[in-house]
Amino acid sequence: MAMSRPRAVFLGSDAIALPLLDWLVGPEGAAQVELTAVYTQPDRPVGRGQQVQANAIKRWALDRGLPVHQPEKLTPEVRAAYIAAPPDLALVMAYGHILREDFISAAPLGTINFHASLLPFFRGASPIQTAVAAGVAETGVSFMRIVRALDAGPVSDREVVSIGSFDTALEVEQKLAAACVPLLARALPRLLAGGLEFVAQDATAATFCRKLTKEDAALDFAVPATVLAARINGLNPWPAAQVEWRGQALKFGLADVPGGVVLDGTPGTVLGADGTGLLIATGAGVLRVRRLQKPGGRMLAAAEFLRGSPIPQGTVFGSRSMAPLVASQPFPIGARSTGLA
Secondary structure (H helix, E strand, O other), X not given: OOOOOOEEEEEEOOHHHXXXXXXHHOHHHHXXXXXXXXXXXXXXEEOOOXXXXXXXXXXXXXXXXXXXXXXXXXXXXXXXXXXXXOOOEEEEEOOOOOOOHHHHOOOOOOEEEEEOOOOOOOEEOOHHHHHHHOOOOEEEEEEEEOOOOOOOOOEEEEEXXXXXXXXXXXXXXXXXXXXXXXXXXXXXXXXXXXXXXXXXXXXXXOOEEOOOOHXXXXXXXXXXXXXXXXXXXXXXXXXXXXXXXXXXXXXXXXEEOOOOOOOOOOOOEEEEXXXXXXXXXXXXXXXXXXXXXXOOOOOEEHHHHHHHOOOOOOXXXXXXXXXXXXXXXXXXXXXXXXXXX
């Protein structure tokens, strides 16, 4: 008689987890565990029309006939029902609920999280955007046990991905989504066999990020061009860095710092354009904006945008202060800035 497979549940609310879910129900994953249910956020209003829609994780689960649970909060009643019939293993990625200890400890094989950074760096709510905005060369996914402290659990394995010069947060998210598959394929057999070692993080090296807001679209042209380019790329697609132009919000979607370009001007001043972007003076160096978008329009390559909507040389974009995205300790809940770098 064949032995039953361990029962697993998945808790997540973002499409970044779809590749790992596909692997989990595919031949290799399904031979090791049985995915029995999915927990995800309730349906929310989406887009300009604010129509209530199911998220990508719920749609994926329903397409495969899996039970879907969407509690607004993990109330004592929800937790009691979960604990009364716990899974053997719980896998988590971008769920959006804080898990209490009774929930975390219910699964005998563990409650394991895929965190989208190379822990202990970028613990918190926006690790993908913040890694790109910080200008680091690589990031990754960490396979970690969940504990009550913020992303502080021990880590068993990591999958590293590079951040290219023209990668925005969107491209890096796609890389990280794909990186979850080899990570899980390596870790799951060892976890089920009891041979997966989890190692404590170096808490002294930890950095923290926070939930982004619309106010993070601000740009301060007094800072160096390299800082601005990384921030623009990290905040694409949301909240999207932007400036005011002709009384409207002009979004910047991709930027870099051109080599060999030596032009002077007051920070925020348009210095002209080359074949690939709009050139803007900063506190140190020249910023080249490669993609732009007007309200109601599409994000366009700069050359195409400027053909239809020229931005004259000498135009000055106003600066606004940029709140820190990274800190050496957790940000206060709801705060944009702690003053900690």
